[in-house]
Amino acid sequence: MNTNWRAIGIGFVVMLVVGAFGLWLPVVGQVGAGLVGGFVAGYLAGGIGNGAWNGLVAGSISGIAVSVLAALLGGLIGLAGGPLGGFLGGAGVFLVGVVITLLFAIDSAIGGAIGGLFNR
Numbered sequence: 001m002n003t004n005w006r007a008i009g010i011g012f013v014v015m016l017v018v019g020a021f022g023l024w025l026p027v028v029g030q031v032g033a034g035l036v037g038g039f040v041a042g043y044l045a046g047g048i049g050n051g052a053w054n055g056l057v058a059g060s061i062s063g064i065a066v067s068v069l070a071a072l073l074g075g076l077i078g079l080a081g082g083p084l085g086g087f088l089g090g091a092g093v094f095l096v097g098v099v100i101t102l103l104f105a106i107d108s109a110i111g112g113a114i115g116g117l118f119n120r
Contacts, residue, residue: 001053004045011041011058015108019062034059034104038111045112046119055112056105063104067097 015037022029041058042051074093 007044034107035111038108039115042112042115051116056109059108063101
């Protein structure tokens with residue numbers, strides 16, 4: 001499995017764009033963003049194994065980025081409860097973000113494998 005950073009970067013950007021529009025359809029939009037972004041990364045990488053790997057990495061990076069931003073926002077909102085409230089708010093959001101990262105990675109890997117299948 002080769003890591004194609006260009007494919008990962010393009011897949012990441014596609015996930016962000018489709019995910020931004022997917023906010024109108026909360027569950028379907030985010031899953032669709034992972035599948036479409038993973039598909040693009042996999043297609044650019046070529047091959048089922050390479051596609052799945054590059055889709056997985058692109059999905060993981062996007063999930064981590066969303067988790068960090070959500071944790072920072074949760075920490076800022078939690079500051080109303082004092083320093084401990086900010087820490088607990090950010091940590092709770094971050095743990096949810098870890099689950100979101102896994103979900104983004106799984107559907108992106110599936111999309112990447114399908115995309116790689118189309119570009120052997």
